[in-house]
Amino acid sequence: MAGSRKQEAGSRKPEAGSRKQEVGSRKQEAGSRKLEVGNWKLEAGSRKSEAGSRKPEAGSRKQEVGSRKQEAGSRKSEAGSRKQEVESWKSKAGSRKQEAGSRKQLAGNLKPDVRSRKKEQVAGSRLWEILVWRLEAEKYLSHLTSYHILFWFAIMANSISIINN
Incomplete structure (x- = not known):
């Protein structure tokens, strides 16, 4: 009986070795996955820091765009006021022209x-x-x-x- 147990135990040894090997290979896979995840985290961190360094640039650009828009708005309002001024001049000129025409007509009516x-x-x-x-x-x-x-x-x-x- 003892021999048969020994024999049985001996036959289990290669199984145990193969299981050990399998566990080792799984551990190695898990380690490589951990390494990969670490690399991804590193990349994400570097991207985050890069984006953070770009934020002040974007802010200054936004500010610049805002100031340009404000300038354009002031120029537009200036042009509008100039246009209004020109329209008032035109209106005054038209009324003077009409007045001159009526004077001319009156003079024409007086002399045949x-x-x-x-x-x-x-x-x-x-x-x-x-x-x-x-x-x-x-x-x-x-x-x-x-x-x-x-x-x-x-x-x-x-x-x-x-x-x-």
Whole structure:
């Protein structure tokens, strides 16, 4: 019996060795995983410190952008006030122009247009010529019939309407 137990124990020894080896390899794997996790933590730490060093830069950039926006706003308001000033000048100029136009129109109403006076003079002289011609014609037409005289008056009326137009 003792021999059989010994034999049994001997047969278990290689099993135990293989289990020990397996445990050792698992421990090694766990150690390598721990190392890997440590490396990741180191990398994350270095990234964090890098980001922290960038924060003041970003803050200064934000401040710079804010000051530029403020400058642009002040320039915009300045341009708006200048535009308003120009509009007021334009409005004043327009009112002065309108005033001058009304004065000019009033002056034009007071003195008659030279062209219309000349037309009136020309039309008047033509009418005078027609009247003289009519008187001369009456001397010669005294022996004509009433039909001839009506025809002559129609021609005279036509010539007067042409002159007036």
